[in-house]
Amino acid sequence: MLHEHDGRRPVVIAADVMARQSGVRPGMALAHARSLIADLAAFEGNREADEAALERLAAWCLWLCPLTSADPPDGVWCDTSGCAHLYGGEDAMLAVVRERLEALGYHIRLALADTPGAAHALARFGRERDTLVPSRGTAAALDPLPVAALRLPAETCEGLIRLGFTRIGDLRRTARAPLTRRFGDLLMHRLDEALGVRPEPIRPVIPLDAIRAQRQMVEPIGTAEALAVVIGELVDEISEILRQRGQGARQLDLVCERVDGTLQPVRVGTASPVDQPAHLRRLLQERLAVIEPGFGIEVMTLTVSHHEARQTTGDQSVLERGQDGSGDLACLVDRLCNRVGASRVFRLTPRASQIPERAQAQSPVTQDAVEPTSTFSFVRPIRLLDPPKPLRVEAEAESGAPQRFVWDGRTHRVRGADGPERIQGEWWLSDSEFHAARDYWITETEDGERFWLYRQGDGTHSWTGDGAWFLHGLF
């Protein structure tokens, strides 16, 4: 529990979960709190230190997105426009944020909304622990919240409640002029900011040791060519600094400040540390399409938000200049990753498993392709149906081979069959696979088509499977 002196007496300003369970609330007199809990651990609060820590936390959040800002006394704003795809969607991004912050020991509430004001309100007054407001759903999400969620002074809130305005929805549906006359401009400013009618720029934190370059334009620019020229200059400056320090960029943030004061962030990542200007320029120019210049861009800032030491051994520099183009291939992979999302660019690598659909994994593309070491002794189709499609087998031979089956609305007569190849379930993974077995058959129909079929179970014991047939691929 923390306390501070409010001029008359020491009051509680923050309490942990245990203290709250015993009835201690912020705003309570320290003496009162001590009477509730005999062995209360009370420390004097330090607002300056708290704010400094909040600034540090905002700077720490830069891994998430290029624009973060401390929102005293207890919040951090992150402008995640154009970043969610890097984590595989907004849900996944919130999950990652929660996991990382909880690992640091914070109790957090998250809200993702179109405007900083709405996110602020929902994080503090929302019903859920994590709120995700769909685009253009801001007003509906804000309506049921109390007016205190609008970052208003305490006396304004009290005045509003006395007049009968308890929820934001009430404010939104009433005439604006009388309220402004009574409570001043701030009330309607806050409401407009939360609804996104009025832009609210956040003041981004800048890490102290960041490598950055900035260009301020004499005239606002708006064409793609002009932006590309400025990007080229910024990249040249950045890569010169990177080269001097022996570092390579892993993540770059380009922030464009428009004439109307809003910021347009663009973030690109690379798979390995890069200091080649051509490579970085290409990555940024691919993302030019996401910048909306509006009436023009005045200031462009390029920041290296994550960099790593480059291994400057002789071998690598030869490779990058060499004819095999591995340097350019890295550029291609980075461009693809930034375009479709890093998780959707991968290599297929073999995995030790008997079950065909588990026998491969998706691994990130690195410079050196891993050649598979295992050799497969059985033939496998080049494409698998995922999931396997159920199929009706009308006649089976004595050996268990299918003789006639229906697929694609037609009856196929089997001319020849090869099998069975029995694959046992991986009992070390789950109990349900303890007895499971599949019998795979390669069957050739009279038309010459080859099907890869399997039957669940060994055909004799019911506990190994129900005997249903599936098509798993074609040869």
Place this chain on the structure above:
Amino acid sequence: MARRTADTLALLRDEIRRMERHHAATEVVTRLPTGFTALDDRLGGGLSRGRVHEFLGTGCDRALLARPTRFVAHVLARTPGQVVWLAAHHLNLHAAGLQGAGLAPGRLICVQSETRDLLPLCEDILRERRIAALVCDLCVPLSLTASRRLQLAAESSGTTGFLLRPAPNGAIPPPSACETRWRIGAARPVSLNSVIGPEHWRIELLRSRDGRPFTWTYGLPGHATDPLDLVSPVAHGSVAASPPAGDHRDGACAA
């Protein structure tokens, strides 16, 4: 005099070609061998590099395209370099099957994109010089203009494009500007015993920019790691000599 006219004409043709495709004016079109001997002979060494080729399936395979995929893998197995495999849906390639077709899965860079981004992405990747080929599971309709763009992109970089075109309802897609169009499927087996013997392929060249349509029938020994090492004797032996296959080799039935 006639000779000089011919020379002038050749010069003019060369000049026009240079204006049309300034980068490839004097460049000889190199070929990617397919590994099927008779087919390579007919095509003058194989599929042309730096062009776009499209592949259709037939029968039950027309949506999954297993045989066209194996054909493409056979061709790619014979050329070095990285291959980008692009799909709009879940990529259902099987690493062990690729290995069996001779293409090391480590050479593939697999990319899954949104359906609406598929064609622009295809074009961008085809402009990349440092990869050997792009294979695309093209599940969207391809207009004549779009296919022309892809073809120009491939020509500008020398990267070969392979479009695998599933047709769940069995319809042949409208004509495109691609260099060749193939349909690869199964042929009726000739032997009547119930042992799984050689695999029978029917390879149809439906359309080609510089040649007539043609059809081949091949017998591939099954269950071998690289079946094409053994293909020639079988192709010119039992299968080629048999009457039904012989009809196909005339190439008359291809449309």
